[in-house]
Each structure stands twice: as C-alpha cells, then as structure tokens.
Amino acid sequence: MEKVILAEKIAYSYNKTLAVDHISFHIDKGEILGFLGPNGAGKTTTIKMLIGLLAPQDGKISVLGMDTAKELNKIQAQIGVCFEEKNLYEEMSAIENLKFFASLFGIKKIDAAALLKKVNLLVEKRQKVASFSKGMKQRLMMARALINYPKVLFLDEPTDGLDPVSARAVRDVILEEKEKGATIFLTTHDMMEADKLSDRVAFINEGKISVIDTPENLKHEYGKRILKIRYRLDGRVEEEELSLEDKDMSKRIDEINSKHSILDMHTEEATLEDIFIKFTGRKLEG
Amino acid sequence: MNRILSIVKKDVIQIFRNRFIAVITFLAIFVYAIIFHVMPSKVEEMYSMGFYFEKGREAVEEQISEEEGVEVVWADDENELKKLVEDEDVQVGLSFTLLEGKPKIVLYTSTQTPEEIREAGDVIAREAAYSLSGYPLNVEFDEVVIGPDLLGEQIPFRNKMRILFVVMILSVEFFALGNLISEEIRKKTADAILVTPVSIPEFMTAKVATGIFLTLSEGILAAFLLNIISFDTVLPFVVLLFLGALLVVAVSFVLGTISRSFLGLTAYGTLFMIVFMIPTFTLIFPGGYSFWIKAVPSYHLIIPLDGIINYGYVLSDYLPEMAYLGSFNIVVLLLGLYVLRRRLT
Numbered sequence: 299m300e301k302v303i304l305a306e307k308i309a310y311s312y313n314k315t316l317a318v319d320h321i322s323f324h325i326d327k328g329e330i331l332g333f334l335g336p337n338g339a340g341k342t343t344t345i346k347m348l349i350g351l352l353a354p355q356d357g358k359i360s361v362l363g364m365d366t367a368k369e370l371n372k373i374q375a376q377i378g379v380c381f382e383e384k385n386l387y388e389e390m391s392a393i394e395n396l397k398f399f400a401s402l403f404g405i406k407k408i409d410a411a412a413l414l415k416k417v418n419l420l421v422e423k424r425q426k427v428a429s430f431s432k433g434m435k436q437r438l439m440m441a442r443a444l445i446n447y448p449k450v451l452f453l454d455e456p457t458d459g460l461d462p463v464s465a466r467a468v469r470d471v472i473l474e475e476k477e478k479g480a481t482i483f484l485t486t487h488d489m490m491e492a493d494k495l496s497d498r499v500a501f502i503n504e505g506k507i508s509v510i511d512t513p514e515n516l517k518h519e520y521g522k523r524i525l526k527i528r529y530r531l532d533g534r535v536e537e538e539e540l541s542l543e544d545k546d547m548s549k550r551i552d553e554i555n556s557k558h559s560i561l562d563m564h565t566e567e568a569t570l571e572d573i574f575i576k577f578t579g580r581k582l583e584g
Numbered sequence: 585m586n587r588i589l590s591i592v593k594k595d596v597i598q599i600f601r602n603r604f605i606a607v608i609t610f611l612a613i614f615v616y617a618i619i620f621h622v623m624p625s626k627v628e629e630m631y632s633m634g635f636y637f638e639k640g641r642e643a644v645e646e647q648i649s650e651e652e653g654v655e656v657v658w659a660d661d662e663n664e665l666k667k668l669v670e671d672e673d674v675q676v677g678l679s680f681t682l683l684e685g686k687p688k689i690v691l692y693t694s695t696q697t698p699e700e701i702r703e704a705g706d707v708i709a710r711e712a713a714y715s716l717s718g719y720p721l722n723v724e725f726d727e728v729v730i731g732p733d734l735l736g737e738q739i740p741f742r743n744k745m746r747i748l749f750v751v752m753i754l755s756v757e758f759f760a761l762g763n764l765i766s767e768e769i770r771k772k773t774a775d776a777i778l779v780t781p782v783s784i785p786e787f788m789t790a791k792v793a794t795g796i797f798l799t800l801s802e803g804i805l806a807a808f809l810l811n812i813i814s815f816d817t818v819l820p821f822v823v824l825l826f827l828g829a830l831l832v833v834a835v836s837f838v839l840g841t842i843s844r845s846f847l848g849l850t851a852y853g854t855l856f857m858i859v860f861m862i863p864t865f866t867l868i869f870p871g872g873y874s875f876w877i878k879a880v881p882s883y884h885l886i887i888p889l890d891g892i893i894n895y896g897y898v899l900s901d902y903l904p905e906m907a908y909l910g911s912f913n914i915v916v917l918l919l920g921l922y923v924l925r926r927r928l929t
Contacts, residue, residue, distance in 0.1 A: 349779045352929070371781045379779045385772040387594070389601035401590035402780040442776070 308357035319505035332496030378448030388428035433464025521568020591790035616749035617809035623742035634677035676705035765840025795833035837920025
C-alpha cells in the first residue's frame, strides 16, 4: 500500500516546551487517520508541520512521496487544508473567497457554484462571509479546501462547535472525498466523530503518540464489553454490570430475574474515550 | 507573478471594503483638496498705508506715492485716518501734525493688524521722521535677494500647505496597510494563503506591491486635486512619491506585525503619523525648528517636495536628502520584512 503521508520521528518545541516529541506514523492512500487528543496535546503543531507552516526541528516528513523540506510548493499544490480557525476573508463573498484561492493555485476556471452546492451554500454565494454563521463558515472552509481537487486533505477539528446539521454536512463531504480516493488526516477531540469517520485512530497526548490502530481493534483489545441490568430491590432501583465474557453471566441474570423485578438491561461497548483514558489518564475534551 | 497579482487585487478589495479605512482615505484627500481651493491663491504684497499731514503734504506726496509696494491713501483729517484704519481700508495710518510747533507723528494700527505689519509701519514712521526733520540717516541701504526674487510671485500659504496635505495623505496608509497585514496575521488568513503554492517571499512582495500601488495612486490623485502636477514636476514628484510610498510601506510592515489589535495599530500609527508630520511645520514656520528634525526621515521627503513643487528646483538639487531617505527606507523595510517573516513562520 502506498504511504501518502510519512512522518518519521518529527519533533517541534515552542521555546523550551516540547509540543511534538519525535512521533512517527504513516497514512496509506485513501485512508482516513483520526488524530485524537485533548487541547494542547500537539495535534495542531503536527498538522502545521505536515502542511508546511512549521518546519520540523527534528525528523522528516514526506507527503505524496515528496520531502516537505525540499518540495513544499509541489506538495502544497496537491493538498487541501481546513483550519480550526475560521480564516476566511470576511469582507468578501463566499464566491469571491473561492475564486481568490483558486487563483493562487493557478486555476482560471473554477466551478465555484458546484463546490458551494456541495456544502449547501449556493443560495448564499454572493453574501459577505461576515454575515455567515459559524457552521456556514466551516462549510465554506471545507469547500475552500477542495478548490484544487486535492489528493490529500488535512482537516483540523472540522466539526468543532458546529450545530448537528452543519457537522453532518461536513462529515458527508469528508466521506465523499474518501470515496473519491483522497487521503485524509483528521484531527479532533470528538471521539464519536473519530469513530465514525476514521479507518485508524492515533492517540496523542503531551506530544507523544500512545497507540495507533483501527477503532474496532482498539475496542476489542482494550475495551470491556458489559451488560447493564437495572432492577427493583425493596422499592429502590439497583444497577449491576456484568461482563459479556463472563461464563456465569446468564446464571446471574436468571438469579436476578427470579428474585427481583428487572426494569431494563442493555449491552455497552467500550468507547474510544474510555480507551484513551486508559492509555493517557486524561479525558479527550478540554 | 499571477499569484502576486491575485493577492494585490484581493488586498485592494479588502482595504476598500473596510469602511473606516475607505472613508479616512478618501475623506482626507477630498477634504484637503477643498481646504486648498478655499484658501487664498495669491499673496497680498501691497502694503496699504493711510497718511494725514496737517502741513506740508505737497512736499512729500510725490515721494510717498512712488514708494514701491505701498498703496497710499490720503486722509483730509486725523479722524478720517482713524476711520480708514478702523474699517481696515488701510493696514496702518500715519499722522503728521504739529503740536505747539513741534512735529508729532502718530502710528495708528487696528487690533487686527499683524505684528510684522505694525513693526513695518513703525520703521516707515521713523524713516519719515528723520526725513521730515531734515536729518536723513547717513547710511547707504541696498536690498539683495539671494536666490530667485519672488517679488510679485510669492508662494501663497496654501501652496506650502499642499506638502503638509500630501504627507498626511501618505500617513493615512499606515492604517490601511498596517491593518491589512495585522489582520492577515491575527485572523490567520496568511496561513490559508501559505498552504497554497504561494511562498513567503511572494506573499511579502504582494504586500509591498499593494502598499506602493495604493500610496502612489492616492498621492497622484491628491496631486491632481491640489494642482501639484505640471509638465515640469510630474517626474520628480512621482520619484519622490515613490520614496514616500516605500517609507510608508516599510513602517506599515513593522506596525502591522507588532500590533495585536486595531486599537494598538491606531495608537502606534498615530504616533508615527505625528512624528512624520513634524517636519512639515518647518515649511509653515521657517526657521523655528531644532536640528533633530533632520533625523526624521519625512524631513528628507518634505524639503525636496517643497523645493521642486513650490520653488522650481530639480531632483539633482536634493540628492543627499534622497540618499538619506532611500537608505532609511531600505533599513526599515528589511526590518519590517524580517519581523513579518518571523510572525509567519
């Protein structure tokens, strides 16, 4: 499998604080890698090194087989970036923003309307971005990231703080691009999003990657599948957790059922957040 | 090249869609143009004097009436002379009467009479007194003008003010370009540009080009409105304006990079604007300035502008000033580019 992004022992410090500590990973062609970590874990610094805004102080990065230190312009011509900050030109309209960025890629004729339609902004194409909601701006940022038909997409917290409709629209665009064969690097601290979108996830904390694997593997290997039962006991509601791997589980269910009145019972899988906490001792959000 | 032009085009759109910047830019140009055209276009070189002689008017009338640069009005009595001064028909009035056989001279001035006119009247009165008493001063007096004699073609005050207006119009660009750079950094739109094939040198070149284009355009528009451009002055004016534009761009780079908000930019920009304006007062109040003004770079723009526009000098007369300004521009521009590059990487 072609390694579209390859990071080898990359590191970056701000003054004396090591933000990214010699991490290595790769992303295969057409794959989505979810980069999970709490705020300040090193996600944005990593993405900045991958897209060329920061030069790694140690290690090496190659994107599409080219070294970022040597062929950055060629790489940047083939990537799309969606930033966490809504860095659009607010005094310009949606269509003006897209046309301006297309011109920077040397694209003279661009079907901006089709891109805006993709992110449900066609009606607002001539409105100034300043009048857009946060969700509309984020959708326009996604459209901007696609302006040069990129082979690789870097998405930094693309659904952070969005309403469910806008978040869904952004997720649909991500999956559509994956279908077309794009390779996607996605940073997020939303474990649900990472679970839904990513082929593999990497946990980053304090500048180091703790683990990289598929969400299924992680849940299977490190998670605990349980059955939760709630029943009434002397007028009180009691709750009990039973492991699905426990051979005596059905015996215990029968026992509860014979003695008490069962209110409800359901299975629960370990979440990525549970596994993240297990690895890092920290919660994902905040 | 196309990428640089795209950024310049975007920058110009962005600057003029900022209502505050657009308003202060064009308001400054048009308000100064209006002030210029409202101010007197000629210098009143005639000195109007009223005379009353109780006796012996015939003896001096011909001599006084032929005095160069003096408009003489004769009064038939002292009260009429006072009325002439009071109504400002004359700037000063001189009365020659006899008091108990002794000649008496009174100089009348109004509260509106400028100090220098009052002093000139005093000198004329004393000179007349010596003549009338039969003891003219035993001194030979010659007047020699070094440089072009501007008698009859004195530079109106508004023409001096034009230089002040041009420098003020250029200074407004501190806010426009400074704000443009500051916003690109604060709002991280520069990051969005720098992840496209646009390199940092291309980005910075575009900003320099935008600044020079805007400053030159506004300066040339102002020059037309302020009657600065003529066949003889167009080339030297554009050369000096280019140096001025470079100065503004260089300072704006530093201002835009160090300012963390529009308020900060306004504070720093106003400070620089005031400092840059100070040398223009040397034109309006000649002689009343300290040596340190020559260290202010705008002094080396203002002096050549004044010389070329108002006195017909040529660029080669100001090579040291242009060299100083050019060197200053290069140093500050390099500093501005350095700090901007540091903020972008």
